[in-house]
Amino acid sequence: MAVQPEGTPCWADAMFTDVEGAKSFYGDVLGWTFSESSSEFGDYTQAYADGKAVAAVVPPMPGQEGQSAWCLYLASPDAEATAAKIRANGGETLMDPMRVGDFGTMLLARAPGGVAFGVWQAGVHEGFEAQGVPGAFCWAEVFTREPAKSDAFFPAVFPYTVVKLADEHVDFRMYEVGDRTVMGRMKMGDEFPPEVPPFLNVYFTVADCDAAVAKATERGAVLRFGPMTMPFGRFAALTDPQGATFSVIDVNTTEGEIPKTSPVS
Numbered sequence: 001m002a003v004q005p006e007g008t009p010c011w012a013d014a015m016f017t018d019v020e021g022a023k024s025f026y027g028d029v030l031g032w033t034f035s036e037s038s039s040e041f042g043d044y045t046q047a048y049a050d051g052k053a054v055a056a057v058v059p060p061m062p063g064q065e066g067q068s069a070w071c072l073y074l075a076s077p078d079a080e081a082t083a084a085k086i087r088a089n090g091g092e093t094l095m096d097p098m099r100v101g102d103f104g105t106m107l108l109a110r111a112p113g114g115v116a117f118g119v120w121q122a123g124v125h126e127g128f129e130a131q132g133v134p135g136a137f138c139w140a141e142v143f144t145r146e147p148a149k150s151d152a153f154f155p156a157v158f159p160y161t162v163v164k165l166a167d168e169h170v171d172f173r174m175y176e177v178g179d180r181t182v183m184g185r186m187k188m189g190d191e192f193p194p195e196v197p198p199f200l201n202v203y204f205t206v207a208d209c210d211a212a213v214a215k216a217t218e219r220g221a222v223l224r225f226g227p228m229t230m231p232f233g234r235f236a237a238l239t240d241p242q243g244a245t246f247s248v249i250d251v252n253t254t255e256g257e258i259p260k261t262s263p264v265s
Contacts, residue, residue, distance in 0.1 A: 003122045004075040007158030007175070008182050009140050010127030011073040011120050012202050013056040014244050019045065022057045022068075025240055029216045029248075030135045030204055049135025054128060054204075068244040070202045071108070072140050073118035074158060075127065079105040082119050082157065086111075089156040090149070097121075111153045113146035114198040132205055138249055139203040139232075141184035143192070147171055150185050151264070162264040173264065201237070202246050209234040209250040216240070216248075229255040 004010040016022035019037075026032045026047065032054070037043040047055045060066070076082040079097040086093055086109045094116065095108040104123035110116045120127060130136045144150045151173060154160055160175040160182075171187040188198065206212040209227045213236045217223055224245070226236030235249035 003126050005159075005177050005180075006075055006077055007154075007160055007177050008075045008180070009072050009137065010075040010122070011055075011118070011125075012070055012137055013044075013058060013073075013118075014068055014070045015058055015060045016068050016242050016244070017060060018242060019043070019057055019059050022240070022242060023047075025216075025219050025221070026057070028219055029212055029221075030206065032135055049130060049133060052129035052136070054130055054136040068240070068242040069116070069199065070244050070246055071116065071118045072200050072202050073106065073120040073127070076119045076121050079107050079119055079121040082121075083107050083109070085157045086119075089153050091153060091157070100125075111142075111150060113144045113149040113153075115142050115144055115150065115200055117200050132251065134205050134207045136205055137202065138205040138251065139184070141186050141201045141203075142198075143186050143188050143201055144198040145188045145192075146198075147173070147185060147187045154183075154185075163261040164264050166260040166262050174261065199245060203235065203249045204246060206248045206250055207252075209236055209248055209253065212236075212248045213238065229253060231256045231258045 023034050032047040035046045037045040044058045046053050083093050083097055090112040092110050094110055097105050097107045099105050102123050103125035105121040107119045128137055132138050142150050162173050164173045173185045174181045175183045216238050220241035222239045224237040227234055231254055233249045233251040234253040235247055237247045239245050
């Protein structure tokens with residue numbers, strides 16, 4: 001796939017203390033296969049769906065051991081310029097732009113309100129080689145208790161236009177790049193315990209949501225929500241055995257009409 005437009009999700013990875021356990025779990029649940037780890041780059045190991053790179057797993061660097069979590073990277077043509085925009089709009093860079101061989105340049109950041117994310121300036125590694133097929137990335141949502149901060153920050157850093165659902169009972173907005181919706185933003189309500197931090201939830205496509213949930217829970221994952229069928233697909237939210245939250249979605253099983261949206265002025 002070609003380099004993605006600025007602000008478009010383009011890659012996902014996660015740190016796991018037990019990388020072999022993570023490979024076994026996601027291999028079972030999402031059908032991933034894995035490359036040999038790259039010792040030159042901290043044993044970074046790419047995951048493949050049907051032979052195409054879709055994500056990566058890596059052990060934590062010394063001193064960075066902690067809660068496993070998926071990190072979503074947003075495309076940037078200039079990581080240094082994006083880092084400056086992040087800081088200028090109230091965010092912080094957790095890791096300043098770092099060149100990764102000839103693969104590209106990465107940075108890690110935190111938005112106002114606490115949502116962590118990555119930025120990727122592509123070199124020879126352009127990001128996802130497949131999307132929306134079983135095992136591949138499909139969708140992402142910012143979950144935050146301070147939605148106004150996210151709605152101000154992300155469109156200031158990336159070229160997003162914002163639309164909202166025409167449903168006064170749901171505080172859900174979507175960020176668009178051109179005519180493509182690339183990410184959602186959901187307000188965290190009382191259903192989220194106070195100890196759950198804001199996060200960027202990553203959705204992976206599966207052929208059968210219920211079968212994926214059954215396999216995941218059998219392997220020690222915790223079902224957090226669903227399965228539930230919506231106009232966009234049948235999905236469920238899970239926490240893997242090492243504490244990383246993710247969702248699975250079968251985009252071919254739908255119910256109801258696509259909700260109307262309106263621009264946010």
